[in-house]
Amino acid sequence: MKRRILALLAVVALLGAACGSDDDTTESEPAATEAPAATEAPATTESMAEMATHVDIDAALAADLDNCVDAPSGDPIRVGMAMDFGEVSGFADIPGSQAVTHLADLINCIGGVGGRPVEVSVQDIQGDPEVTARATQDLLEFGAHFLIGPPFADFGQPVLQVTEGNIPVFFAASTEPSLPDVGANSFLVTFDDTRQASAAAEWALEQGHTRAITFSSPGPYFGYNPEIFTEVFEAGGGEVISDQNYVPIEDVDFSAQVNELAGIAQGDEVLYSAMLAFQVTALRSQLEAQGLAEITYLGTDAFEATGLLFAAPEESEGMVHTTHAFAEPGGRIDLLLQSYAGRHGEQLESGTFAGLYADSMLLGIQGMLDSGSDDPAEIGAAVAAIEGFAGFTGEMGYAGTNGIPDKPVSIHRVVGGVDTLVANWE
Amino acid sequence: MTELAQNVIDGLGRGSIYALLALGIAVIFGVMHLLNFAHGELITVSGYVAYWVFSAGLSWYWIAPLVVLVSVGTALAIEQVAFRWVRGAADFTMLLTSFGVHFVVQAVFFMYVSASVRNFDRPRWITNTFDVGPVTIEVFDVVVIAVTALTLAATAAVLQRTMFGLSLRAAAEDFDAARLMGVKSDRVIRGAFALSGVLAGIAAIFWLMRAGQTTPSAGITPMLKGVLAALIGGLGSLRGAVLGGLLLGLAEVLLRSRLPDGIAGLTDGVVFVLIALLFIFRPGGLITVSRAERV
Known part of the structure; x- marks a missing residue:
């Protein structure tokens, strides 16, 4: 009996630890930014009108958090x-939320926004x-004027x-x-x-590529990107000679696909996929071992997000990918x-995502x-009309637009182990 | 024909890793009736060790033996912390405990390391190839198959020719009878976990050499492959586990290669359909194990 009770306790403890508490915060998440004491008067359209026309990003980035001006006292x-x-x-989401809370601290340090x-x-x-739906409800009760949501539709839709x-x-x-x-x-x-x-397909055509290989998997990201690439590449006169299937996030042995490609590829094609970095580097090694050494590897923002730059230099060198920003030295990011x-005292894990969340x-x-205005409906209408926002x-x-910002696609190539801007594709 | 030969070698290479994982799962199941869903965590922990050792500037010559040691240590630690307390409990209790261990280990890496991918270099030789007539063979596949064969032979020798092996087999046959005959349960269970740790450690070396990265959930796929292979072979059968692993590897590679392009994405689905068909005709897997009910 004692053993059964112990067993039950162990299982409950393990499952409890696995599921975590029901609290909406975790120790690993960034702490909420502490707002200085708020005034009692609610913000009004009139008081908003007196505020600044934009956030002075450069002033905020120059702020010294140990020597802030008087804490802002508005709502x-x-x-x-x-x-x-x-x-x-x-x-x-981890580097993104860390960046946002830090930027909020910086803005508050220079007196807040108006x-x-x-x-x-x-x-x-x-x-x-x-939990997403519950968390969203909590944020609404917190009085959020706007929300920043998670990356994927599975969790974005509940929001x-x-x-x-x-x-x-x-x-x-x-x-x-x-979304x-x-x-x-x-x-x-x-x-x-x-x-x-x-953008990737147009860039490949501009580089003179006429033959492409795609790796895809049915579904939104891993299947949709190669599908659009194929449409645009073929519409521009190129030919996709083979579309190989793979299991996203899982496959690291591409022997079956490489054997097939060895029989049809010339070795100078462009290979496009939405693979993760560790997958495309594994694929490259296997293709090169088959003598297909001149292939241009072209991918999506997943290349960068999953650590392409941390892969072995010989595996990542020359790879090209689309991404959201170029974090030039001395630039805002x-x-x-x-x-x-x-x-x-620690680095944010991703500069690009830090910039996007900020x-x-x-x-x-x-x-x-x-x-x-503080009215979310009016805020939304104003956001929909934003033009020329420089963040x-x-x-x-x-x-x-219908909510997809009009912004260029950065195309980067890994050169000497460093991401190098190749083009800003309008 | 050439492509088929290449596929068979690729499949055997992949299947060899599955066989090592399945054998570790089968060893534990034989002794404890525990279908260990925490087995993949040995790969997760090994992956982070590989990352840290590599970050310290050491090569795979250091990483490989260290991975095996860490895998054994982790297996023993998991047994001591979690499974020790549910020995003799209902199978369902042990199953839940193994899920609990899986989630806890994953959460620890999430919370205290990172949710992001951690990369480390793959050894350069793993994609080297050589030709045998028209067939191009990866050196890695040959090494994996050879090392797996040696490991299986050594495991068989341990099980057949040592007192520990005799105890383990006796416990797998009928744990309570074995105890009555003087087999020390603590020793045999710890030994089984250590053995499964060795097997998982060797599998981890090859898995990580291919992957070149790890994440908190890196152990899920190898765990699933190992469990599937063990089920195909017949739960509790050591020979079945090896056979199941090899067949699973072959099925994956051959189907991906042979299915028409338009439906190649269904490879995993077709593999599962084949497994379902197998269980319709042989519910106990390829090799059925007769075993006395535990009291």
């Missing part, structure tokens, strides 16, 4: 973040649609179901074409997959990374400034 600008810190989205502090609340959605279009939602790291919808107050901060795959590292917050604030990841706008 807080509340930013809600529904973030997934699990493995599926943690690569983006005297109003920026207050950030981060909720961990735990990779679960139900939108709860918000019902009543409050702007920014998807900082999603390229999923099904943006101005009518539902839903905005991407990146280009979408259609755009990045088209670089300064944000330096500021974060200086304050927290832009999400700034776009929401811009909507508030442009509308002169961390380049100039963008939503005017005339």
Whole structure:
């Protein structure tokens, strides 16, 4: 009997530890930004009108957090973040939320936005649609003026179901074409997959490639990007000589596909996929061992997100990928990374995502400034009309779009182990 | 014909890794009736060790033996911390415990390391090839098959020719009778976990050499492959586990290569359909194990 009780306790303890607490925060998530004391008077359209016209990003980046001006005392600008810190989205949501809370601290340090502090609340959605819906509800009760959502549609849709279009939602790291919808107050901060795959195909054609190989897997990202690439590449006169199937995130042995390609490839094709970095480097090694050494490897933003630059130099050298920004030395992203590292003693894991999430917050604030209102519906309408917004990841706008920003696709090539800007594809 | 020969060698290489994983699962199942869903965590932990050792500037000559040691240590630690307390409990309790261990290990790496991919270099030789007539063979496949064969031979020798092996086989046959005959349960169970750790460690070396990366959930796929192979072979059968692993590897490679392009994405689905068909005709797997009910 004693053994059975112990067994039961062990199982309960293990499952309890595995599931975590029901609290909406975890120890690993960034702490919510502490807003200085708020005034009792609610913000009004009139008071918003007195505020600045934009956030002075460069002044914020220059802020010394040990020597801030007097704390802003206006009604807080509340930013809600529904973030997934699990493995599926943690690569983006962890550095992204850390960047946003740090940037909020910097903005508050220079006096906030027109005297109003920026207050950030981060909720961990735990990779679960139900928790996502609960977390979103909590953020609405927190009084968020706008939300920043997780990267993938599986969790983005539950956010939108709860918000019902009543409050702007920014998807900082999603390229999923099904998420943006101005009518539902839903905005991407990146280009979408259609755009990045088209840019890749157009770039390949411009480089003189006429033959391509794609690796795909049925489904939104891993299948959709190669599908669009094929459409654009063939419409431009190219030929996709083979589309090979693989299992995303899992396959690292491509022997079967490589054997088949050895019989049909010339070795100078462009190979396009939305594979993760460790997969495409494994594939490359196997293809090169078969003598197919001159292939140009072209991929999506997943290459960078999954650590292409940390792969062995001989495996990543020369690979080309689309991405969201180029973090040039001394540029805003670089300064944000330096500021974060200086304050927290550790590096943010991704500069590009840090920039995208920071832009999400700034776009929401811009909507508030442009509308002169705290009303989420008016903020959303103002966001939809934004033009020429210059944030961390380049100039963008939503005017005339359905929520996919009009911004260039950065195309990078790994040269000497470093990402190098090849083109900004308009 | 040439492509078929290449596929068979590729499949055997892949299947050899599955066989090592399945054998480790079968050893534990034989002794404890535990279908160990935490077996993949030995790969996860090994992956992070590989990453850290590699980051310290050491090569695979250091990583490989260290991975085996860490895998054994982790297997023993998991037994001591979790499974020791549920010995003799209902199979379902042990199954849940193994799920619990899986989630806890995964959560620890999420919380204290990173959710992001951690990369390390693959050895350069693993994609080298040589030709035998028209067939191009990867050196890696040959090494994996050879090492697996040696490991299986050594495992068979341990099980057949040592007192520990005799105890383990006796415990697998009828644990309670074995105890009554003087077999020390603690020793045999720890020995079984250590053996499964060795087998998982060797599988981890090859798995990680191919992958060149790890994440907190890196152990899920190898665990699933190992469990599937063990089920195909017949749970508890050591020979069946090896056979199941090899067949699973061959099926994956041959189907991916042979299925028409339009439906190649269904490879895994077709593999599962074949497994389902197998269980319709042989519910106990390829090699059925008769075993006394535990009391």
